[in-house]
Amino acid sequence: MGGADRTWREGPVTVRVPATSANLGPGFDALGLALAHYDEVTAELSPGPSTVSVSGEGADSLPGDDRHLVLRTMHTVFDTLGVPRPGIALRCVNRIPHGRGLGSSAAAIVAGVLAAGALLRDGPLVGPGLAVARERVFALAADIEGHPDNVAPCVYGGCTIAWRGDSTSERSGPSPIGATDFVRGGSEETKPRWEAQRGGGGWAAARFEPFAGLSPVLCVPEERLATERARGLLPERVPHADAAFTAGRAALLVAALSGRPELLLAATEDRLHQDYRASAMPATAALVAELRKRGLPAVVSGAGPSVLVLASGEDHSAVRDSTAGEPGTAWHISPFAVDHTGALVTSPDV
Ligand SMILES: Nc1ncnc2c1ncn2[C@@H]1O[C@H](COP(=O)(O)OP(=O)(O)OP(=O)(O)O)[C@@H](O)[C@H]1O
Numbered sequence: 001m002g003g004a005d006r007t008w009r010e011g012p013v014t015v016r017v018p019a020t021s022a023n024l025g026p027g028f029d030a031l032g033l034a035l036a037h038y039d040e041v042t043a044e045l046s047p048g049p050s051t052v053s054v055s056g057e058g059a060d061s062l063p064g065d066d067r068h069l070v071l072r073t074m075h076t077v078f079d080t081l082g083v084p085r086p087g088i089a090l091r092c093v094n095r096i097p098h099g100r101g102l103g104s105s106a107a108a109i110v111a112g113v114l115a116a117g118a119l120l121r122d123g124p125l126v127g128p129g130l131a132v133a134r135e136r137v138f139a140l141a142a143d144i145e146g147h148p149d150n151v152a153p154c155v156y157g158g159c160t161i162a163w164r165g166d167s168t169s170e171r172s173g174p175s176p177i178g179a180t181d182f183v184r185g186g187s188e189e190t191k192p193r194w195e196a197q198r199g200g201g202g203w204a205a206a207r208f209e210p211f212a213g214l215s216p217v218l219c220v221p222e223e224r225l226a227t228e229r230a231r232g233l234l235p236e237r238v239p240h241a242d243a244a245f246t247a248g249r250a251a252l253l254v255a256a257l258s259g260r261p262e263l264l265l266a267a268t269e270d271r272l273h274q275d276y277r278a279s280a281m282p283a284t285a286a287l288v289a290e291l292r293k294r295g296l297p298a299v300v301s302g303a304g305p306s307v308l309v310l311a312s313g314e315d316h317s318a319v320r321d322s323t324a325g326e327p328g329t330a331w332h333i334s335p336f337a338v339d340h341t342g343a344l345v346t347s348p349d350v
């Protein structure tokens with residue numbers, strides 16, 4: 001993919017990326033859900049060195065230079081595609097809280113991949129008509145993030161199961177680009193219930209629609225927990241019985257999310273990560289235990305410390321009746337709709 005014949009798009013491009021919740025209990029590093037709560041990034045070519053402006057989450061703390069995750073990702077994309085890094089003016093409107101288990105880093109990375117792709121006229125990531133080559137965007141973003149379970153729902157929307165194949169079960173290297181690789185938006189009516197996606201580098205994801213009544217609620221605390229730190233708490237090995245238990249629950253969870261909500265409580269049990277991390281987020285562990293005792297399918301969202309309830313029916317009022325809903329509590333209870341579309345280039349309009 002030589003860069004010599006590429007042309008840059010005139011004027012700004014804007015991309016929109018959803019928050020995500022990963023793991024969903026037993027699906028460690030595999031299952032994820034896209035939430036209708038978005039960051040937006042606008043990028044355009046600029047003479048001179050790159051600049052970054054941030055409003056919202058992280059406005060006071062994120063770096064304004066090329067250490068910024070979105071800009072860093074764009075540089076990685078340009079290097080990968082073999083095009084010289086141009087000067088870029090980046091404007092970020094951040095709504096996804098950072099370090100709370102809502103996939104902010106995956107969203108920033110997907111935004112960077114898409115923005116870089118959209119600045120290149122009819123490139124391999126964003127093609128004619130600003131349609132997104134989602135397999136390639138997913139593969140590049142998963143390589144940068146290191147695990148695919150937030151990146152997959154961020155790119156595809158809905159629910160996803162993501163994995164990385166070994167060399168015997170997956171082809172390696174980027175997938176060939178053809179017209180069918182590009183998707184712009186997509187409506188519910190035209191979307192198949194299941195779509196298998198195969199990214200480059202062995203990354204792959206299967207997308208499915210959750211049942212229509214799924215209405216996730218997040219209990220988000222003030223404090224943060226870096227994913228890196230939470231991953232450091234996991235053991236190298238787990239007992240076979242725990243692995244078998246959790247594999248069964250993960251399989252059950254796909255059935256539950258596909259239309260058997262009465263199975264959600266049993267299907268969200270996990271023995272691979274939540275208990276090992278509880279010491280770093282005791283209030284989260286206590287709230288998950290309390291909500292589950294009340295019959296609600298509560299799990300740690302991503303690497304924590306937010307709590308996700310895979311709610312339906314009357315569950316919202318039950319969450320508000322818990323200690324998370326008490327006046328003066330440090331929890332913010334936020335109901336989110338499911339995002340069905342995934343990451344998009346929203347401007348220029350074509
Ligand atoms: N929009 C953004 N712009 C720049 N950097 C970001 C942005 N979002 C996240 N980051 C970087 O990623 C860090 C948070 O990533 P981390 O993986 O620890 O948590 P998370 O992605 O919010 O949660 P989880 O991975 O559990 O869902 C932030 O502290 C910041 O350094």
Ligand SMILES: N[C@@H](CCO)C(=O)O
Pocket residue numbers: 022023028029030147149150227230231273302303
């Ligand atoms: N699967 C990841 C999700 C957070 O990014 C973890 O739990 O570490």
